[in-house]
Amino acid sequence: MTNxxxxxxxxxxxxxxxxxxxxxxxxxxxxxxxxxxxxVIFGFPLGFYMGAQGLxxxxxxxxxxxxxxxxxxxxxxxxxxx
Amino acid sequence: xxxxxxxxxxxxxxxxxxxxxxxxALAVLEQHGMPPRWIGYAFLFFTISMYAAIGIASRTSDxxxxxxAGRRVPxxxxxxxxxxxxxxxxxxxxxxxxxxxxxxxxxxYIIGWTGGFVLVALLLAPYLRRFGQYTIPDFLGARYGGxxxxxxxxxxxxxxxxVYVVAQIYGVGVITSRFVSLQFEIGVFVGLAGILVCSFLxxxxxxxxxxxxxYVILIVAYITPVAILSYNVTGVPVPQLVYGQVLQEVTVLxxxxxxxxxxxxxxxxxxxxxxTFAEKIMQLPYSLTHEREQLSTMINQLKASDAxxxxxxxxxxxxxxxxxxxxxxxSRWETAMFSAVERSRxxxxxxxxxxxxxxxxxxPERINFLALIFCLTIGTAALPHVLIRFYTTPTVSQARExxxxxxxxxxxxxxxxxxxxVFAKYEVLTHxxxxxxxxxxxxxxxxTKVGLVSIExxxxxxxxxxAELSMNPDVIVLATPEIAGMPYVVSGLVAAGALAAAxxxxxxxxxxxxxxxxHDVYYRIIRPDASTQFRLVIxxxxxxxxxxxxxxxxxxxxxxxxSMVAWAFSIAGSAFFPALVIGIFWxxxxxxxxxxxxxxxxMLTIYYILRVEFDSIPWLGIKGFNMEPWFxxxxxxxxxxxxxxxxxxxIVVSFLTKPHPGSEIFLAKIRRESSEGGDHRDK
Numbered sequence: 001m002t003n004x005x006x007x008x009x010x011x012x013x014x015x016x017x018x019x020x021x022x023x024x025x026x027x028x029x030x031x032x033x034x035x036x037x038x039x040v041i042f043g044f045p046l047g048f049y050m051g052a053q054g055l056x057x058x059x060x061x062x063x064x065x066x067x068x069x070x071x072x073x074x075x076x077x078x079x080x081x082x
Numbered sequence: 083x084x085x086x087x088x089x090x091x092x093x094x095x096x097x098x099x100x101x102x103x104x105x106x107a108l109a110v111l112e113q114h115g116m117p118p119r120w121i122g123y124a125f126l127f128f129t130i131s132m133y134a135a136i137g138i139a140s141r142t143s144d145x146x147x148x149x150x151a152g153r154r155v156p157x158x159x160x161x162x163x164x165x166x167x168x169x170x171x172x173x174x175x176x177x178x179x180x181x182x183x184x185x186x187x188x189x190x191y192i193i194g195w196t197g198g199f200v201l202v203a204l205l206l207a208p209y210l211r212r213f214g215q216y217t218i219p220d221f222l223g224a225r226y227g228g229x230x231x232x233x234x235x236x237x238x239x240x241x242x243x244x245v246y247v248v249a250q251i252y253g254v255g256v257i258t259s260r261f262v263s264l265q266f267e268i269g270v271f272v273g274l275a276g277i278l279v280c281s282f283l284x285x286x287x288x289x290x291x292x293x294x295x296x297y298v299i300l301i302v303a304y305i306t307p308v309a310i311l312s313y314n315v316t317g318v319p320v321p322q323l324v325y326g327q328v329l330q331e332v333t334v335l336x337x338x339x340x341x342x343x344x345x346x347x348x349x350x351x352x353x354x355x356x357x358t359f360a361e362k363i364m365q366l367p368y369s370l371t372h373e374r375e376q377l378s379t380m381i382n383q384l385k386a387s388d389a390x391x392x393x394x395x396x397x398x399x400x401x402x403x404x405x406x407x408x409x410x411x412x413s414r415w416e417t418a419m420f421s422a423v424e425r426s427r428x429x430x431x432x433x434x435x436x437x438x439x440x441x442x443x444x445x446p447e448r449i450n451f452l453a454l455i456f457c458l459t460i461g462t463a464a465l466p467h468v469l470i471r472f473y474t475t476p477t478v479s480q481a482r483e484x485x486x487x488x489x490x491x492x493x494x495x496x497x498x499x500x501x502x503x504v505f506a507k508y509e510v511l512t513h514x515x516x517x518x519x520x521x522x523x524x525x526x527x528x529x530t531k532v533g534l535v536s537i538e539x540x541x542x543x544x545x546x547x548x549a550e551l552s553m554n555p556d557v558i559v560l561a562t563p564e565i566a567g568m569p570y571v572v573s574g575l576v577a578a579g580a581l582a583a584a585x586x587x588x589x590x591x592x593x594x595x596x597x598x599x600x601h602d603v604y605y606r607i608i609r610p611d612a613s614t615q616f617r618l619v620i621x622x623x624x625x626x627x628x629x630x631x632x633x634x635x636x637x638x639x640x641x642x643x644x645s646m647v648a649w650a651f652s653i654a655g656s657a658f659f660p661a662l663v664i665g666i667f668w669x670x671x672x673x674x675x676x677x678x679x680x681x682x683x684x685m686l687t688i689y690y691i692l693r694v695e696f697d698s699i700p701w702l703g704i705k706g707f708n709m710e711p712w713f714x715x716x717x718x719x720x721x722x723x724x725x726x727x728x729x730x731x732x733i734v735v736s737f738l739t740k741p742h743p744g745s746e747i748f749l750a751k752i753r754r755e756s757s758e759g760g761d762h763r764d765k
Contacts, residue, residue: 005755012667015204022200026193026459027452033186033435034444043326048433051189052500053322056196056493063203063486070208070482079754 007077014069018062025058090159097132098298104128109571118570122262125578126272129299133292133585134279140291141283145614148285148621149216149597150473155290157480161487163293164471166300166586168195168462168488169495170246171253172647174300174583177496179555181503185432187447188503190454192496196489197455198462203485206463207472209666209752211481216473217594218466218658219602225665225749226673227742229607234680236598238657239466243591244632245646246467250588251277251636254581260532260560261577267637273585274633281589282625289589290474296582297491303579304495304559308502311566315508321501329433329504335511336431339548342516348547351540353426359419367408377401425549432507446714457721461651464658466598467590506558509565515548522546525564529557592632596625648718649691656683656724660732668736669749675736683728690720 029036033047041049074080087095108121146152155163173195181188213221219235254273259266280292312321315328339345362369381397405411430437436451438444462468471488475481513523519539529535534554537546559580563572600621605612612620660683661676694717697708715722749755 005753008753008755011753018200018204022197022204026197026455030193030452030455031448033451034448037433037435042323043330045329045433047435048186048189048329049326051186051193053497055193056489056497059196059200060486060489060493062200063489066203067479067482067486071479074479077754 007073007079010073011070014066014073018066022059022062025055088156090156094159094294094298097295098302101132101299101302105571105575108574109569112569112571118574119262121570121574122577125574126258126262126581129578129581130272130276130279132295133276136292136295137280137282137284137288140288142285142287143615143618145617147287148618149601150470151285151287151290153214153474153476155474155476155484157475157483158487159290159294160471160475160480160484161489162297162491163290164468164484164488165491165495166293166297166582167471167590168468168492168587169300169583170587170647171250171257171580171584173495173499174304174580175253175556175559177499178502178506179553179558181500182506182553182558183555185430185437185503186435187430187437187451189500190451191458192500194455194458195462196492196496198459199485199489199492201459201463202468202472203482203489205663205666206469207481207485208478210469210472211475211478212752212754213748214473216470216601217597218469218662219598220606222658222661222665222676223602223606225742225745226661226671226676227744228673231661231673231677231680232602232606234677234684235658235661236602238653238680238684239598240595242465242650242654242657243467243595244628246650247588247591247595247628247632248635249647250584250591251633252639253584254588255636256556257577257580257584261574266639270633270637273588273636274629276581276585277588277592278626278629280585281593281629282622285621286470286474286593289593293586293589296586300579300582300586301491301494303575303582305498307559307562307566307568307572307576308498308505310568310572311505311509311562312501314566315505321505322497325501325504328508332432332504332507332511335508335515336429339511339515340429340431342547344516344541344543344545345547345549348541348549349426349428352422352549355540356419356422356426359415359422363412363415363419366412370405370408370411374401374404377404421552425552429548432504449714450716450719453715453719453722456725457652457655457719460655460659460721460725464654464662465651466654466658467587467594470594470597471590502558502562506562506565510548510551514546514551517546518544519546520544523565525561528564529561534560588632592625592629595628596621599628600624649720652687652691652719652721652724653684655721656687656728659725660728664729664732664736666749666752668733669746670736670741671732671745672736672739672741674739675732675734678735679728679730679732682731683724686727687720687724690723691717694720 029050030047033051036047036050037045039046044052108116108124112118112121142148144152177188177191180191210218210221213224215221215224218239219232222235223229223232251270251273254276255266255270258264258269258272264272281289308321309319312324313319316324318324362373365372377397377400381394381401384394384397405414436444436447438447472481472484475484514526519537522537526535526537530537534557536552538550539546540550541547560573560576563570563576600617604620605617657680660679664671664679665676690712693707693709694711697705711717712723
């Protein structure tokens with residue numbers, strides 16, 4: 001096994017952390033949507049707002065952050081795919 | 083400023099400009115008396131000939147161009163194309179309606195269909211692009227080795243894509259028949275032509291560039307009507323920002339209107355009707371003969387007396403319209419009973435999450451909400467027609483970027499859909515509820531004629547109660563222009579957008595099916611020595627064949643096809659997702675493990691759907707095998723079991739068998755870990 005490769009190790013760690021955040025906001029948070037609805041944000045009940053808009057921004061930021069980190073990793077380890 | 087844009091960006095800017103000018107010109111012509119029907123034709127003709135022009139300009143005889151657009155699609159445009167590829171007729175027309183009908187519970191679609199792209203970005207897209215072949219079966223075949231897994235993957239890809247493509251063509255038939263009053267079957271074949279002009283000559287290359295063009299039209303068409311409606315209601319033309327306030331007003335109105343004495347009375351009447359039907363079904367076949375005899379006696383009595391001929395004819399028609407046999411009676415009365423039960427239920431509060439009177443009633447709602455999100459995310463990250471789009475970018479880094487753009491472009495529509503639902507609900511609660519039926523706004527009558535809205539004054543008070551109104555989900559998007567009192571040109575625009583959504587998705591799906599058959603089955607398995615010229619001939623003929631087949635099925639108006647689309651996500655998810663993800667992230671995964679996982683996952687999903695959804699399969703001679711759902715989960719979320727079983731089987735069997743010897747080189751390549759030090763270029 002070539003698991004000692006640092007580029008892959010860091011990629012995997014980053015993926016795991018972001019995946020965990022994704023699970024947390026998608027499944028754990030939505031389980032409590034009813035409770036979140038007690039709060040109001042921009043005129044929306046919070047649980048509803050997260051499902052209709054908030055989560056979508058979180059998803060977009062996860063992908064944005066992943067891309068940025070991967071660009072840095074690519075540069076750090078000199079990985080060029082073409 | 084124009085100079086800083088690339089040539090492509092300038093082209094699409096001009097294209098967007100000329101489309102807007104075209105719409106504007108039609109609006110002016112409408113003011114001068116152009117009939118609506120002509121506006122419909124103009125939209126149909128203009129957009130399809132645009133797509134045809136792009137399709138013909140992108141014709142190609144190069145294999146790489148045909149399957150993956152030459153891998154020259156920049157991230158930004160791949161994002162747009164993926165957006166159009168992804169958003170189907172169901173997203174365009176059905177989503178807002180689903181949100182209208184089910185309120186918060188409908189948000190599972192928004193969350194699932196966007197959340198899936200995070201999985202694509204993190205787990206799949208970069209690795210697929212680094213692998214750099216043509217199809218998803220290619221990837222599985224290279225990772226695990228052997229043709230068996232390739233064949234299973236081809237089968238699953240076709241299973242998930244074919245019903246989906248039929249539903250798109252069906253959608254085209256519906257749109258054209260409604261807006262340009264073509265006959266449904268002719269509309270289907272117009273759709274077929276629209277799909278073929280994009281994909282036949284140029285394959286993926288042509289599909290990509292038409293999808294970008296289609297995205298522009300569909301997003302303009304989706305946002306325009308609701309922006310105008312939002313401006314009319316709130317004074318701000320950005321519906322996504324302001325519908326929170328409208329939602330609050332809706333909640334206040336709901337509290338006032340839902341439990342008025344008249345509403346409760348109407349719901350009671352519907353529940354009585356449901357009981358009557360239930361009794362009649364229980365007493366079959368006696369109830370049917372009894373009803374027929376009753377009608378006969380009445381007719382004879384009337385004939386004996388000198389009653390009006392008109393009354394007798396009416397009764398005779400009623401007798402003729404009775405179900406022919408007990409089986410038909412059962413199915414007809416069951417439909418009637420379910421629709422009465424539906425109307426007898428207390429309505430949902432729009433923003434309420436997991437509605438139910440007690441915690442026990444809420445639990446199944448909560449479980450199903452999360453289960454549906456699970457299936458839709460996994461399905462999104464496993465539908466082959468979306469994944470192959472990430473083969474088309476020039477680099478791995480661009481593949482990653484293009485997932486970002488895809489999600490951004492998809493967000494624009496998905497953030498607008500809940501606004502549509504809330505504005506429509508506001509309209510219904512303020513301008514329809516408690517209004518005398520004779521004085522309802524004119525759009526209600528127009529859509530009642532087409533059968534998408536139905537009103538029944540069950541308590542005969544001449545006033546519309548909410549429970550007396552039922553709406554087909556599609557009507558929300560289609561009728562919004564009329565609700566906001568906009569000229570017909572906006573309706574035409576919406577139709578053009580829906581058409582673009584259906585055509586773009588159909589193109590991507592069709593290409594997926596074709597490449598699975600021609601590339602994976604014919605070239606990889608049957609004749610690896612086929613010349614590139616001949617491979618393209620095979621691809622193009624298969625494309626034609628599959629397209630005609632799909633259109634023929636769609637022209638039959640199969641009723642179940644639309645619900646089958648929801649199952650496509652579960653099917654694709656349980657077949658592909660475990661094998662792909664385990665294959666990329668776990669060295670120990672073996673060919674037998676993956677194969678077993680795919681088959682077990684797929685079979686379990688199909689088994690669950692069949693047993694929960696159906697009671698008998700006549701052509702197999704199976705009867706009475708309907709079962710209680712496990713953990714309250716609906717058949718649309720069958721993938722929950724399939725995906726989990728797929729993962730477990732894959733892992734357990736992998737531990738029991740030996741990995742494929744080629745997999746280490748493959749993994750080293752897609753993970754970039756082949757040698758120490760890290761700097762290793764392929765070319």
